[in-house]
Amino acid sequence: MAFLGNASELFLVLLSLVIMLPVVEALDTGDAVALLLGVVLTIIGFCACLGLYARKRNGQL
Structure with missing residues (x-):
């Protein structure tokens, strides 16, 4: 239960930092294209790492 308190404090600190950033x-x-490409590549990389982890865990690699 103490983890929830730490998580909420961390969220508030991050939120306050984001609010202080200058507005784009x-x-x-x-x-926009670079942002979209970065998001797509990040998702693909995450899925690839997750698939590699699953194969190693099942003993297929």
């Missing part, structure tokens, strides 16, 4: 005025098309 505009995104170019290139920035």
